[in-house]
Amino acid sequence: MPDSTSETSPSAPAAPARRSDSTRAAILDAARERFAADGYERATIRAIARDAKIDPSMVMRYFGSKDGLFAAAVAVDIRLPDLSALPRHEVGHTLVAHFLDHWEENEVLTALLRVGAGSQAGAERMQGVFRDQVLPAARRVCPDPEQAATRAALIAAQLLGLSLTRYVLRFPPAVALTRQEIVAWLGPTVQRYLTAPHP
Amino acid sequence: MPDSTSETSPSAPAAPARRSDSTRAAILDAARERFAADGYERATIRAIARDAKIDPSMVMRYFGSKDGLFAAAVAVDIRLPDLSALPRHEVGHTLVAHFLDHWEENEVLTALLRVGAGSQAGAERMQGVFRDQVLPAARRVCPDPEQAATRAALIAAQLLGLSLTRYVLRFPPAVALTRQEIVAWLGPTVQRYLTAPHP
């Protein structure tokens, strides 16, 4: 099992650029695209290598296995904005807007969601992101740890549900929504899940 | 490509029960369980046949192909309650409660969501359910057809997001929610998506 924690940011600052870095980046780009479009099983190493215009055996050389390639391709860090610095009533809008920005920035999140939903192993990877990155952020905003978990789960359900219908399932009315409409509709919902008293 | 529209309700009223019907039902049960747990690719005909305690070749004989088996296994009809007969302010709660009931009733919807998210072909099947069953129901409640589509998409995003985090990804805080909590939290959201003026 590959160590996904060793991969952090896509643009590692240290180490002088080796000649193989561009090849490596091309493989990761192609892999993200294929995993996002086809899911884990149907995204074959052969097809990814063809997209990246290299030999399939090179993928194995760089990443060891298909699992290792996937782990490297979907290594994400959800950079959440500092919510405590905002006026209380702007938190919902800000969170939704930030979420949309990062989702449309690249295909990592779509790939992660598609694979995460498609298999048990993928689901555990998404559980890890939620546990290690989303929950701690929620605890920073909400003091009661039990309530923080519930509220984070509700917000995740709403935001991931939008991503699911818009970017994965591609329901036409969900795709047609503008960024402004999404913020206007979902902002108050997220705001309520985060700040309203427990019913 | 199998004709999924020919399969409607799991309990067809016509035709006297043939001797093979129990075998057929056992295969479908096992298939739903495997598809829900493992996704489309990893749910092999061999494993499904083993669960159903029959020979793998029988699956082919009954359903023609793996695609045909899947189509038969996830043939669902979303029976939506008659919302027009309710007091306006109870619509949200009713819809959420109804949704939860049907989702926990069996594994069809989890299988459909897991496979739908995992591949393009599965996504198109979910688009079909949304287009043929959810949208018409939304138009019955909301007169403006364009608004009906938008509101239906927002509600689908919220409800499918809950199913995703609770039944597929299994985020612990989402699993821990009680039925009452879900209705209390999501009811007002759905209510607003359905009845609030367009922002």
Added chain:
DNA sequence: GTCTATAATTCGATAGAC
């Protein structure tokens, strides 16, 4: 109706020449 045997592919992974 049921099962055995197997065809025909396809994939991940490896070995080794250059």
Added chain:
DNA sequence: GTCTATCGAATTATAGAC
């Protein structure tokens, strides 16, 4: 570092005996 060739395993699907 790059590529050719290939192994071994697993799958869907078919053909045909009983």
